[in-house]
Amino acid sequence: MTKRKIEMTWRCSACDTVNKGRHKVCQSCGDPKGADERFEMPQDTAQAATVTDAALLKLAHAGADWRCGRCDAHNSGARASCSQCSAAREADSPSRPPPARPLLRRRDRAPGLFAKRGLWCGRLRHLCAADVRRLAAQGVA
Numbered sequence: 001m002t003k004r005k006i007e008m009t010w011r012c013s014a015c016d017t018v019n020k021g022r023h024k025v026c027q028s029c030g031d032p033k034g035a036d037e038r039f040e041m042p043q044d045t046a047q048a049a050t051v052t053d054a055a056l057l058k059l060a061h062a063g064a065d066w067r068c069g070r071c072d073a074h075n076s077g078a079r080a081s082c083s084q085c086s087a088a089r090e091a092d093s094p095s096r097p098p099p100a101r102p103l104l105r106r107r108d109r110a111p112g113l114f115a116k117r118g119l120w121c122g123r124l125r126h127l128c129a130a131d132v133r134r135l136a137a138q139g140v141a
Contacts, residue, residue, distance in 0.1 A: 005060070006042060006045060006049065007021050008039040009042060011040065013034060018040075062077035066079075068084065071084050071087070073085065
């Protein structure tokens with residue numbers, strides 16, 4: 001009997017969405033996968049789809065992504081050199097997650113009471129007076 005390869009998932013800590021393992025950012029809210037967000041085995045492995053795509057299998061075997069020590073670019077674990085500056089991968093290159101996006105870009109996608117698009121701070125939607133002044137000064141509001 002041959003072993004099946006199935007894609008694991010991870011749960012976004014910002015919006016609780018379950019994402020496929022290949023995604024580096026949440027497909028719902030756009031937050032990057034953090035180091036504290038662990039991969040999980042699907043609940044029903046018998047019903048989980050078998051991964052047969054050669055590109056996905058190569059990605060899985062490549063190892064953790066890494067950051068370039070010279071320009072701090074995010075690189076796939078399969079790369080031996082930086083995609084941005086071509087610097088060789090160092091043996092101890094950190095595999096940090098992509099930097100978090102600013103909260104001002106985060107948009108409300110939740111249905112129901114808070115369906116109106118707006119700014120978020122944590123999980124609460126609000127726009128305080130200081131935010132209004134700052135956005136007005138930037139020409140956003």
